[in-house]
Amino acid sequence: MNQESPGIPAGEPPVGLAPAIPVREIFRRFWPWVRPDRYWLPVSTALLVAGAAGEVVSVLLFKNLIDNVLVPRNFGGFWATAAAMVVVALASALLVFLGQYTATRIAERFLLRLRTGVVAHLHTLPPDTLRKRWHGDVVARLTTDIDQIEQLVASGVIDAASALISLVFFAAAAFYLSWPLALAACAVAPLFWFAARHFAGRIQRLSRESRRCEGSVTAVVEESLANSELAHAYNQQGREVDRVRRHGQSLVRADLATARVSELYPPLLNVLEVVGGLFVVGLGAFELTQGNLTLGGLLAFAAFMAQLFGPAQELSGVAAVLGTAGAGAERVIELLDTESPIKERPGATALADVRGELRCKGVRAGYGGPDGRPALQCVDFAVAPGEILAVMGPSGAGKSTLAKLLVRFLDPEQGSVLLDGTDLRDATVASVRQAVTLLPQQPQLFHASVRDNIAYGRPDATEEQIVQAAVDADADGFLRLLPNGYDTVLGEEGLQLSGGQARRVAIARALLRATPVLVLDEPTADLDAPSARRVAAPLRRLMSGRTTVLITHDRELAREADAVYRLSADGSGLGMDRSDRSDRRSA
Numbered sequence: 309m310n311q312e313s314p315g316i317p318a319g320e321p322p323v324g325l326a327p328a329i330p331v332r333e334i335f336r337r338f339w340p341w342v343r344p345d346r347y348w349l350p351v352s353t354a355l356l357v358a359g360a361a362g363e364v365v366s367v368l369l370f371k372n373l374i375d376n377v378l379v380p381r382n383f384g385g386f387w388a389t390a391a392a393m394v395v396v397a398l399a400s401a402l403l404v405f406l407g408q409y410t411a412t413r414i415a416e417r418f419l420l421r422l423r424t425g426v427v428a429h430l431h432t433l434p435p436d437t438l439r440k441r442w443h444g445d446v447v448a449r450l451t452t453d454i455d456q457i458e459q460l461v462a463s464g465v466i467d468a469a470s471a472l473i474s475l476v477f478f479a480a481a482a483f484y485l486s487w488p489l490a491l492a493a494c495a496v497a498p499l500f501w502f503a504a505r506h507f508a509g510r511i512q513r514l515s516r517e518s519r520r521c522e523g524s525v526t527a528v529v530e531e532s533l534a535n536s537e538l539a540h541a542y543n544q545q546g547r548e549v550d551r552v553r554r555h556g557q558s559l560v561r562a563d564l565a566t567a568r569v570s571e572l573y574p575p576l577l578n579v580l581e582v583v584g585g586l587f588v589v590g591l592g593a594f595e596l597t598q599g600n601l602t603l604g605g606l607l608a609f610a611a612f613m614a615q616l617f618g619p620a621q622e623l624s625g626v627a628a629v630l631g632t633a634g635a636g637a638e639r640v641i642e643l644l645d646t647e648s649p650i651k652e653r654p655g656a657t658a659l660a661d662v663r664g665e666l667r668c669k670g671v672r673a674g675y676g677g678p679d680g681r682p683a684l685q686c687v688d689f690a691v692a693p694g695e696i697l698a699v700m701g702p703s704g705a706g707k708s709t710l711a712k713l714l715v716r717f718l719d720p721e722q723g724s725v726l727l728d729g730t731d732l733r734d735a736t737v738a739s740v741r742q743a744v745t746l747l748p749q750q751p752q753l754f755h756a757s758v759r760d761n762i763a764y765g766r767p768d769a770t771e772e773q774i775v776q777a778a779v780d781a782d783a784d785g786f787l788r789l790l791p792n793g794y795d796t797v798l799g800e801e802g803l804q805l806s807g808g809q810a811r812r813v814a815i816a817r818a819l820l821r822a823t824p825v826l827v828l829d830e831p832t833a834d835l836d837a838p839s840a841r842r843v844a845a846p847l848r849r850l851m852s853g854r855t856t857v858l859i860t861h862d863r864e865l866a867r868e869a870d871a872v873y874r875l876s877a878d879g880s881g882l883g884m885d886r887s888d889r890s891d892r893r894s895a
């Protein structure tokens with residue numbers, strides 16, 4: 309995948325093509341999401357087929373009307389036939405409606421399951437794995453691509469099945485009316501088949517590029533808006549618009565290439581239909597002059613031909629849908645096939661009654677870059693329950709990488725991280741995260757009330773517990789001054805709060821979880837000195853009595869620690885210094 313940077317050549321797309329997958333494999337992969345509604349598939353198909361059967365009866369009644377009422381000029385038979393035609397038309401309309409509605413219901417439920425299934429899978433991936441993908445592209449896959457799969461798997465199957473069965477019905481009725489004419493009509497069918505085969509493959513190849521370009525556009529728009537502050541500050545708005553235009557132009561080119569083929573397909577089918585129809589009607593006229601067919605029979609046959617071509621076109625249309633939806637399906641399957649590097653070992657146990665004794669033994673970890681250089685190596689330390697370990701080192705030394713190891717966003721390549729003597733890889737991922745709270749570098753706030761933001765890690769917390777956490781985080785005062793107090797909805801990314809305030813809300817959230825182990829990743833980063841001092845007291849309360857790994861550049865804050873562990877610029881562990889505070893505590 310290309311990672312676009314400002315220096316990339318014009319028009320280079322940031323999103324790669326998903327690997328091609330055969331249609332049968334696509335159906336196999338998506339079937340589990342259709343499965344819960346598998347019994348509704350035949351019901352919907354049966355309703356649609358019954359509706360089609362009604363149309364056959366309608367046409368036969370129409371033949372009856374011509375041969376028994378119009379041709380002999382016998383008006384007396386009109387009312388009975390007309391009444392029967394109205395009843396059949398109503399019944400047929402109702403059946404088709406019910407069939408289509410059931411099909412839509414199956415499709416919608418399939419979409420819901422698939423979309424939530426894909427999101428659930430994405431949530432099993434650690435943040436770094438997810439970050440390797442462009443968020444805008446992921447959103448495009450979750451919306452447009454999934455919508456296209458619906459046409460293929462759910463309604464596609466129903467449409468194809470009902471078209472096929474209707475085709476059999478109309479063909480049988482046509483043979484009943486005149487077998488020579490019906491045989492002639494069948495001779496036209498292979499033309500549709502060849503057209504479908506020719507177009508489906510081409511549409512799929514072109515759609516792949518369209519889908520990829522659409523992912524690129526969404527990715528660029530999302531990144532451009534996310535960085536709008538930088539674009540404004542550096543006066544680069546025009547460049548951002550250009551980027552979107554460039555990727556948009558690629559999408560236009562790809563969409564037009566697809567349209568040149570896919571839009572040619574239906575009119576071509578129409579031409580085939582006209583040619584085939586004329587051929588059959590010509591033959592029918594001949595049969596009429598020979599007295600082998602009545603006028604009503606010929607007109608009814610012509611009506612059947614029209615009905616026959618409908619399902620035949622629909623079946624050929626399924627081929628086009630296979631093309632476009634197949635390309636979308638490949639992109640969704642690529643997401644589903646992204647594996648988490650964090651594996652749950654068979655027989656992994658849940659950590660229970662954690663005291664908080666934390667050890668790193670000869671840890672080496674990295675991101676598997678091309679040079680194979682680790683981000684961390686030879687990291688050895690031990691923290692007793694309730695102790696605070698400050699981790700210091702220059703930028704890029706691997707401090708955040710260490711934080712990721714402690715919450716299993718990453719596993720070591722060598723050595724081990726132990727909690728109460730258990731290797732974290734032998735524990736279930738959920739139980740590790742139940743025991744360890746990470747306070748990330750950037751406080752993250754949801755578009756939700758203050759109360760819900762604080763209770764995020766403990767949704768069952770009572771009002772008193774939430775308020776107490778806010779008080780301990782020194783946030784209660786300013787939260788009560790917000791327009792609706794704890795009910796105030798914080799904007800996306802907490803725009804209504806200052807950096808220091810947002811951090812105190814994040815501290816309240818961490819306090820409320822009350823886990824035995826804490827990992828604080830630069831909790832005073834980007835705060836000015838007064839704001840940093842302001843969060844020091846809440847941080848002290850947060851760390852009190854908990855095993856804490858405190859990653860910080862802030863020497864003042866590091867004084868709170870019992871020991872300091874230093875990392876060198878190349879990520880090597882340099883050893884641990886016990887602090888005066890630790891001596892005081894042990895005295």
Ligand SMILES: Nc1ncnc2c1ncn2[C@@H]1O[C@H](COP(=O)(O)OP(=O)(O)OP(=O)(O)O)[C@@H](O)[C@H]1O
Nearest residue numbers: 436675677683701702703704705706707708709710
């Ligand atoms: N997701 C990632 N993929 C590849 N390499 C990464 C990733 N995250 C970090 N690195 C690399 O690992 C090394 C350590 O990064 P890390 O973020 O742990 O450093 P840090 O000490 O926390 O830096 P800072 O103090 O600037 O936050 C760096 O060389 C960085 O480029």
